Amino acid sequence: MNLAFPAALPTVPVQGSDTRFPVRRIYCVGRNYAEHAQEMGHSGREAPFFFMKPADAVLPVAPGETAALPYPSQTQDLHHEVELVVALGRGGRDIAPADALAHVWGYAVGLDMTRRDxxxxAKKQGRPWCIAKGFDASAPITPIVPAAQAGDVQDASLWLAVNGKERQRSRIDAMLWSVPEIIAHLSAAWTLAPGDLIFTGTPAGVGAVVRGDVLEGGIDGLGTLRLAVS
Structure with a gap:
């Protein structure tokens, strides 16, 4: 029997460079903005919780490009969630919040696409969300901006528009759990490593998209991504 070798490690471009960032794992933070938590039926600053996407869920989107986002199977309710993405260049376990930013290699704009139905x-059945969150191309992402070039990310705004009409807008400092706190919580549960990406949660305004829709989202200092649902 012939042996089929695994696919190559997924990578994401680095802005202004020929370097590519190899992706090890994708961690995602749930309900990390108060208004989004409320629109999903929750309130308050609960302890952060996490889910994961496969590394090859990344869909790199080049600057100035309108990338094709294939509408996934088995859903009639595909939702957008624009997010700050943190790329780790150093790993560790039980990382203190005060030390966490030293582990950050860079930042990007990402979308956590979700088969909401x-x-x-799955929620009603008490089952895992993997099928809703971890499908192919469910993590569109811009090139990663090295941390030293990203400016004051904590003070940046993020936004997303569909067909030119704005749906989501907030600020990174509105996150219930900051980037250092997220890294600290994650590293208490998993040993983090270089190549890990963290999708840090989305603000209010999530909604459905259909074939033919054009999505454009961005974060101050990190650029924009543009996608056409096909």
Whole structure:
């Protein structure tokens, strides 16, 4: 029997460079903005919780490009969630918040695409969300901006528009759990490593998209991504 070798490690471009960032794992933070938590039926600053996407869920989007985002199977309710993405260049376990930013290699703009109907069904059945969150191309992402070039990310705004109409807008400092706190919580549960990406949560205004829609989202200092749902 012939042996089929694994696919190459997924990578994301680095802005202004020929270097590519190899992706090890993708961690995602749930309900990390108060208004989004409320629109999903929750309130208050609960302890952060996490889910994961496979590394090859990344869909790199080049600057100035309108990338094709394939509408996934088994859903009639595909939702957008614009997020700050943190790329780790150093790993560790039980990282203190005061030390966490030293582990950050760079930042990017990302979308956590979600099959919302499948997620709702899984919740009702008490089942995992993997099918709702971890499908192919469910993590569109811009090139990674090295931390030293990213400016004051904590003071940046993020936004997303569909067909030119704004749906999401907030600021990174509105996150319930900051980037250092997220890294600290994650590193208490997993040993983090270089190549890990962290999608840090989305603000209010998530909604459905259909074939033919054009999504454009961005974060101050990190650029924009543009996608056409196909």
């Amino acid at each position: 499948l997620q709702a069904h």
